[in-house]
Amino acid sequence: MKTAQEYIEERSFFEAIKTLNETPEVDRDALWNYRMGYALYFYAINRYPKLCVLRLALGYLERADEDTASKAEIERVFYGKPGGMTARCQEAVENKHGWYAEEPASMSVEQLVREAQAEHERVRREVTAFFERTQRREIAISHHPAQEKLPVGASKFYGTPDLPADFDWPYYKGTDFEGVTKNRPLAFLAQINLGEAAQYDRTGLLPKTGVLSFFYETVSMEWGFELKSEGYARVYYFPEAEGLVPTQIPEETKEWSVGEQALTFADAVSLLSSFAYSRRSGKEVDWDTYNELRAEFGCDAALHGDDHMKMLGYADEIQNEMEPECELYSRGIDVDVQEELSEEEEAELVRNAADHWVLLFQMGTVEDDETELMYGDCGLIYFWIRKEDLAARNFDNVRLILQCG
Numbered sequence: 001m002k003t004a005q006e007y008i009e010e011r012s013f014f015e016a017i018k019t020l021n022e023t024p025e026v027d028r029d030a031l032w033n034y035r036m037g038y039a040l041y042f043y044a045i046n047r048y049p050k051l052c053v054l055r056l057a058l059g060y061l062e063r064a065d066e067d068t069a070s071k072a073e074i075e076r077v078f079y080g081k082p083g084g085m086t087a088r089c090q091e092a093v094e095n096k097h098g099w100y101a102e103e104p105a106s107m108s109v110e111q112l113v114r115e116a117q118a119e120h121e122r123v124r125r126e127v128t129a130f131f132e133r134t135q136r137r138e139i140a141i142s143h144h145p146a147q148e149k150l151p152v153g154a155s156k157f158y159g160t161p162d163l164p165a166d167f168d169w170p171y172y173k174g175t176d177f178e179g180v181t182k183n184r185p186l187a188f189l190a191q192i193n194l195g196e197a198a199q200y201d202r203t204g205l206l207p208k209t210g211v212l213s214f215f216y217e218t219v220s221m222e223w224g225f226e227l228k229s230e231g232y233a234r235v236y237y238f239p240e241a242e243g244l245v246p247t248q249i250p251e252e253t254k255e256w257s258v259g260e261q262a263l264t265f266a267d268a269v270s271l272l273s274s275f276a277y278s279r280r281s282g283k284e285v286d287w288d289t290y291n292e293l294r295a296e297f298g299c300d301a302a303l304h305g306d307d308h309m310k311m312l313g314y315a316d317e318i319q320n321e322m323e324p325e326c327e328l329y330s331r332g333i334d335v336d337v338q339e340e341l342s343e344e345e346e347a348e349l350v351r352n353a354a355d356h357w358v359l360l361f362q363m364g365t366v367e368d369d370e371t372e373l374m375y376g377d378c379g380l381i382y383f384w385i386r387k388e389d390l391a392a393r394n395f396d397n398v399r400l401i402l403q404c405g
Contacts, residue, residue, distance in 0.1 A: 004035055005077065013043035014116060021109050030063070030070035031077060034085075036109070037061035038078075041089050044100070047286050048116060051100045052107040054093045061086040123285055127293045130281060131271055137202035138270035138313025138359075140300075143261040145368060150260055153211055153241030155193045157309075157366055158373075159260030161213055162191060162244040163236075169250060172232045174220025185250040186215035186234060187257065189363060192311070193241065200267040203312055205358060205390055210239040214361060214383060216400060218256040221375070224325075224401035227334050233400035235360065235383060237393055258368035269298045270313025276321055308364065308380075315359045315382050318403040323353035326384045326399050360385045360398060379404025 004023075007016035016039040023032060037060030044053040064074065065086055092100070107115075143157050152162045173183040192212045213236045222232040238244060249257060272280070274290035308316050315322060327349060328337065341349065361383040365374045375381050384399045 013039045030067035033060045034064035034074050049100045058089045131297045136270040136313045139200045139311040140266045140268040141309040142264050146260040146262040155263040157190045157261035158257045160246045161188045163247040170234045172217040176219045187218045187253040189214045197265050200265045235395040235398045237395050258371050310362050322401050323357040324349050326357045327353035376404030
């Protein structure tokens with residue numbers, strides 16, 4: 001069993017509160033008071049925004065401050081940085097921004113534990129039921145530097161693409177961050193051997209054979225917001241890997257490449273983000289609790305990191321759901337129009353978009369030695385395709401959207 005300090009250091013503040021509350025009265029010294037105040041403060045500001053909890057925290061911190069003889073020990077345990085906690089808590093209690101609920105007026109630690117556990121169970125039931133209704137399957141992709149030259153047609157990120165001998169390399173005329181407009185070659189990002197990947201496709205949407213190749217113009221790095229922007233990202237489908245040949249990438253794109261990255265695939269459960277849950281259910285849930293429940297439901301945290309690569313399933317959106325944007329683009333309507341829609345019109349748009357658009361491929365940062373290829377500021381790029389286009393093996397109308405924090 002972990003100690004209260006271990007829970008604090010891993011930011012499991014509620015577990016720390018429960019553990020500290022079980023400490024016998026005779027053992028509750030200044031360090032205990034500081035730990036309890038510290039855990040209550042961070043639990044309140046991160047997960048339980050109520051003034052009564054902040055007032056509890058302030059009381060424990062003030063009692064710890066009164067024992068000046070224990071200051072050195074508290075500093076040692078908290079790496080010399082305990083100072084200012086009481087002042088920070090006092091400022092939060094003043095609630096100048098109205099961030100914290102004023103009811104109830106008071107609460108004991110025992111009441112907090114009971115109420116929080118009951119609330120957690122309620123949220124668990126609601127979110128788990130939501131997962132059961134909405135879960136999908138995805139193909140999780142992991143990558144590592146290739147130890148030897150990959151066979152022609154093998155799945156990979158970056159390196160040398162395998163293309164038809166008569167392949168006409170795509171170009172896009174775009175404006176870079178310095179305002180220079182130029183016709184530039186698209187960078188090669190990835191090729192997916194569908195014979196390798198499709199065996200993990202529980203949806204049956206992907207072709208069973210062939211190769212998908214993904215390209216993006218990374219100097220202009222279009223976000224996908226502009227209706228008129230076309231051709232900045234391309235996806236090519238080659239039904240047979242035979243006949244493909246290793247093809248050198250254009251010199252201008254070599255800055256956006258690393259050594260070949262070999263890929264492995266896995267079938268995984270795919271769940272909506274906490275943002276999407278709140279929008280669809282109309283209920284708020286904090287990010288940490290939601291992700292804990294995702295993990296309990298079988299969503300492997302190791303496969304869902306900041307740079308999660310995958311095909312199909314739900315997008316790991318950073319800003320907002322993208323299917324409605326894709327639907328508007330496909331209708332030739334500027335995305336700003338979405339803000340003018342009524343609630344009924346927007347709900348209809350979201351329903352149609354979710355039914356018709358498929359996340360073909362999601363890609364994030366790839367690092368190799370000293371090179372880091374990042375989209376925006378720790379962002380992700382998402383290749384979207386209409387379900388009917390995917391069924392028809394028509395990859396001409398794929399839409400790429402870039403999101404970052």
